[in-house]
Amino acid sequence: MLLKIAKTTALAALTVSALHATNYSAQAEKDRLEVIKYFEAKFEDPLKNKNTFFPYSTDEELEKSEKGLKHADFALGSYSFNKDGKSQYEEIKEMPPYEDDVDAGAKLYEKQFANGKSMATCFPNPAIMASYPYFDEKRKEVVSLTQAVNECLTTNGEKAWNTQKGDMAKLQAFFATKSVEAEQKIDVKINSAEAAAAYERGKEYYYSQRGYLKLNCAECHVQGAGQRVRNEKLSPLLGQMTQWPVYRLKWAGLGTPERRMSGCIVDEGQVPPKDTSKEMKELLFFMSYMSNGMAIDGPDIRK
Ligand code: HEC
CATH class of the missing domain: 1.10.760.10 (Cytochrome c-like domain)
Structure with a gap:
């Protein structure tokens, strides 16, 4: 009897862990x-x-x-x-x-778009380096920081930036500085x-x-x-x-x-x-x- 209970419990535990254990990463x-x-x-x-x-x-x-x-x-x-x-x-x-570029990035972060919104509206917390890139489960694609910044611009009626240098890199330098202050670590998830x-x-x-x-x-x-x-x-x-x-x-x-x-x-x-x-x-x-x-x-x- 005891053995039987033990067996059932073990089996139940196994089923539960199998359900939750699909470890995609x-x-x-x-x-x-x-x-x-x-x-x-x-x-x-x-x-x-x-x-x-x-x-x-x-x-x-x-x-x-x-x-x-x-x-x-x-x-x-x-x-x-x-x-x-x-x-x-x-x-x-x-x-x-790059110090001046970080300052320029901080200004770009606050700068208002024509519709009154700004980067700060899209990214309320600028310490975001640890959150990118991520896999968007709804869109079924990887979203990079560069993409997210340009999507913030275009959805607000602004022109997308060059993806390699200039304002894009300056804003990212500001984000990086804030992420360092927040002592972030890279944390990519696969779920x-x-x-x-x-x-x-x-x-x-x-x-x-x-x-x-x-x-x-x-x-x-x-x-x-x-x-x-x-x-x-x-x-x-x-x-x-x-x-x-x-x-x-x-x-x-x-x-x-x-x-x-x-x-x-x-x-x-x-x-x-x-x-x-x-x-x-x-x-x-x-x-x-x-x-x-x-x-x-x-x-x-x-x-
Ligand atoms: C023929 C050799 C060679 C190949 C192949 C190569 N790289 Fe590089 N890569 C370099 C050299 C040289 C540098 C500058 C020195 C360094 O930091 O590694 C560099 C630098 C880099 C850096 C910057 C590292 C840092 O510390 O800032 C990244 C990121 C990078 N490579 C990614 C890639 C990726 C991704 C590929 C494949 C698509 C690739 N590399 C293929 C030679 C190569």
């Missing part, structure tokens, strides 16, 4: 933990692990690399391991060249089969060879991370979404992540998808998931 979470493990192992001791991870680097280069990096360290991109790059970065950071499929397509994009050069993002930013291409050290996938928008010295201004990603896709010998296309947003969704749990630290500076 299980695969993504597995991927994320593997990526963390990979990069921590890779940068545990680059010189010692040369044969495993850096077959094309010289000892001299690897001696200059930081060691013992942990998850949170990778938010700094290539400066997390590149000692020379990091000291230049820290010098520039003392007087960040449905459709959201999981969008994540998988973004991942596939990152790992698929493209263009006539037959390159994929992962060759440079996973296997290649830490190595040099031309005069630049390659940043790791882990943490690539924490620091936006970025002020690049090469651009002499701020840019959105879509701007930078398009640049890399062009370098792959390919025409980049539109910034608010399904492909670009799903790529952002995947990359942001990989940075889940890491502190938002934008705007930031890169070479």
Whole structure:
């Protein structure tokens, strides 16, 4: 009898958990933990692990690399391991060249549209970096911050902004500053089969060879991370979404992540998808998931 009761209870418990347990983020979470493990192992001791991870680097280069990096360290991109790059970065950071842009972004946030509304009407709380990109379960699509800002403009009868620089990047810099003040972390959620499929397509994009050069993002930013291409050290996938928008010295201004990603896709010998296309947003969704749990630290500076 006792056994019978125990059995029924166990069975009941199983049914309940099966009903609630469809964990749509299980695969993504597995991927994320593997990526963390990979990069921590890779940068545990680059010189010692040369044969495993850096077959094309010289000892001299690897001696200059930081060691013992942990998850949170990778938010700094290539400066997390590149000692020379990091000291230049820290010098520039003392007087960040984007401060006026953040102020301009704060003004854009309050500025009234012709109909009397404003960005503040669409985004009452400006600390919103942790909320984007997200999978909209009603629209069945990923919504990016860039898209949401332009939708706020167009639904209020205003013209959409350039998705890569200018006002768009300045407003995002203001949002980032507020999100840092609120100590936000990246927190992408996958709550449905459709959201999981969008994540998988973004991942596939990152790992698929493209263009006539037959390159994929992962060759440079996973296997290649830490190595040099031309005069630049390659940043790791882990943490690539924490620091936006970025002020690049090469651009002499701020840019959105879509701007930078398009640049890399062009370098792959390919025409980049539109910034608010399904492909670009799903790529952002995947990359942001990989940075889940890491502190938002934008705007930031890169070479
Ligand atoms: C041929 C190598 C190469 C490929 C392929 C490549 N990139 Fe890059 N990428 C670079 C270099 C070089 C930089 C500048 C150094 C750095 O920060 O990694 C860069 C920078 C970036 C950054 C900025 C990192 C930061 O810390 O600010 C992002 C984001 C990025 N790439 C995304 C992508 C995506 C997405 C793809 C695939 C569509 C891709 N890259 C493909 C070489 C590459």
